[in-house]
Amino acid sequence: MKTRQLILLAAFSLITPQLKADETKPYKGKVHAIPGLIEAEHWDEGKAGTAYHDIDEPNRGEDYREKTQVDIEKRPDASNGHGIGWTKKGEWLIYTVEVNESGMYNIEMDGKDVTGPINVPDTGSWKTLKLVTHKNVKLEKGVHLMKVVMDSEGGSKSIGDIDYFKFNKTND
Ligand SMILES: [Ca+2]
Numbered sequence: 001m002k003t004r005q006l007i008l009l010a011a012f013s014l015i016t017p018q019l020k021a022d023e024t025k026p027y028k029g030k031v032h033a034i035p036g037l038i039e040a041e042h043w044d045e046g047k048a049g050t051a052y053h054d055i056d057e058p059n060r061g062e063d064y065r066e067k068t069q070v071d072i073e074k075r076p077d078a079s080n081g082h083g084i085g086w087t088k089k090g091e092w093l094i095y096t097v098e099v100n101e102s103g104m105y106n107i108e109m110d111g112k113d114v115t116g117p118i119n120v121p122d123t124g125s126w127k128t129l130k131l132v133t134h135k136n137v138k139l140e141k142g143v144h145l146m147k148v149v150m151d152s153e154g155g156s157k158s159i160g161d162i163d164y165f166k167f168n169k170t171n172d
């Protein structure tokens, strides 16, 4: 079991990486649609260093999918019952996404993490997930690789637990 403790400010960013599309495969062959909800635990299939980077070899959590170094957390309060935990500075995950409509989006993160970069507030407990919204991100229609990067650690020496990423198109 990991130590439960408070998380302080942390951040990560969401960018389109310079990767070839054939280096990773969408999880179970399903491209994530935007607008839509992307489960954090459904990053692309592929090798360490291409589909993800994780600083320690074991999966410290659940065997939810193929053998991986990424630390998958099982938690009943999370969407799909799972999320990503034990996050460390420098780690990243790739998601193949398809933006179905160009425009401005609000990105919601259920967990202690965000996009941006943006600072995340202390939710008070590892057992508490909070919705964090990052507004007005411009996205172009088409297939993209989304890279979630763990930028900096908070006082807990982690980034936070991530449940999902939700993309809502703004109404303007
Ligand atoms: Ca690991």
Ligand SMILES: [Ca+2]
Binding pocket: 039, 040, 041, 078, 079, 080, 081, 082, 083, 162, 163, 164
């Ligand atoms: Ca989830």
